[in-house]
Amino acid sequence: MKPDAPENWFEDIYADTDSSGKGVPWAKLVAAPLLVKWLDRRHPRGDGATALVVGCGLGDDAAELARRGFAVTAFDVAESAIALCRQRYPDLVIDWQVSELFDMPAAWSGAFDLVVEHRTVQSLPPDWQTRGMAAIADLVATAGTLLVIADLRAEGAAPEGPPWRLRPEELSAFTTAGLDEREIVISKVRHEPDRQRIVAAYGRD
Ligand SMILES: C[S@@+](CC[C@H](N)C(=O)[O-])C[C@H]1O[C@@H](n2cnc3c(N)ncnc32)[C@H](O)[C@@H]1O
Numbered sequence: 001m002k003p004d005a006p007e008n009w010f011e012d013i014y015a016d017t018d019s020s021g022k023g024v025p026w027a028k029l030v031a032a033p034l035l036v037k038w039l040d041r042r043h044p045r046g047d048g049a050t051a052l053v054v055g056c057g058l059g060d061d062a063a064e065l066a067r068r069g070f071a072v073t074a075f076d077v078a079e080s081a082i083a084l085c086r087q088r089y090p091d092l093v094i095d096w097q098v099s100e101l102f103d104m105p106a107a108w109s110g111a112f113d114l115v116v117e118h119r120t121v122q123s124l125p126p127d128w129q130t131r132g133m134a135a136i137a138d139l140v141a142t143a144g145t146l147l148v149i150a151d152l153r154a155e156g157a158a159p160e161g162p163p164w165r166l167r168p169e170e171l172s173a174f175t176t177a178g179l180d181e182r183e184i185v186i187s188k189v190r191h192e193p194d195r196q197r198i199v200a201a202y203g204r205d
Contacts, residue, residue, distance in 0.1 A: 004102060005077075005101070005103060006128050008100075010077060010078040010081070011077075014079075014081040017080075017084070018084070019084055019088050024057070026057065027057065029060060030060055031060045031064035032061055032149055035116065035118060035147070036064060038201070039068060043068075043145075044068065045068055045069050046068045046070030047069055048071055049114060050071050050072075050073070050111065050112045050113045051065045051072045051113065052116070053073070053075070054075070054116065054136055054139075055076055055117070055118075055123065056074035058084055058088065059084070059088055061074075062074035062089075062094050063088075063092055063094070065114070066089075073097060073112070074095070075096075077099065077101065078098075082096045101120070101124075101135050101136070102128075102132075109139065110139070110140065111139065113145070115140050117136050117147070117148045117149070117150075118150075119150060119151065121150060121166065122150050122162075122164055122165050122166055123164075125161075126159045129166070129170065130170075133171070133177060137173075137178060140203075140204045142204055143203070143204065145201055145202065145203050146203075147200075148199070148201075149197065150165070150197065150200075151166070151197055152168060153167060154194075166198070168184070168186065178204065180203050180205060181202055182203050183199075184198065184200045184201075
């Protein structure tokens, strides 16, 4: 049965590209610099800790975590994205999975020491975002961490998308879902002084 979930318009975009990522507007083919910076500062080595990458796209964030020694699972709703991840990173041991955020395997609940969410919530229509954040929060193990990296919209601006950029206060859905806020850093986007990004870390006691 088809899960209750937003329309998957991503598949067509990935089906039309190859490992160059040409035509995928968000594909940079490198790990997110803000993820790399956070890992360098807070968690440089995985030492076998479990990590899950939400909406992993072409897989570069997952690859970064695997190279640092995390035991990585990475999923995306788009089958073609996951096929490209397998093609791009044949030598890395990563559990690539096609999965819908709103219909994930029950075994993932509370299973991951580190969960990385980079620009997936903002790709959900606004009326799905709170539910999406709750679903992501549920993945974090006891004593685990959730790292969120998202683009922000200006105060007072209506959400227009895709991407439907977030307001910092909307991220309170993660604490409502049972996580504790640990760190929030808001910074300007390089070469785009009017745009901001948020890096937010949460934990589960
Ligand atoms: C804006 S892209 C970001 C990809 C990657 N995280 C990055 O930052 O480069 C959003 C990703 O989330 C995936 N996605 C969107 N909705 C999803 C859902 N409901 N379940 C799983 N993946 C989803 C899309 O297929 C896409 O790869």
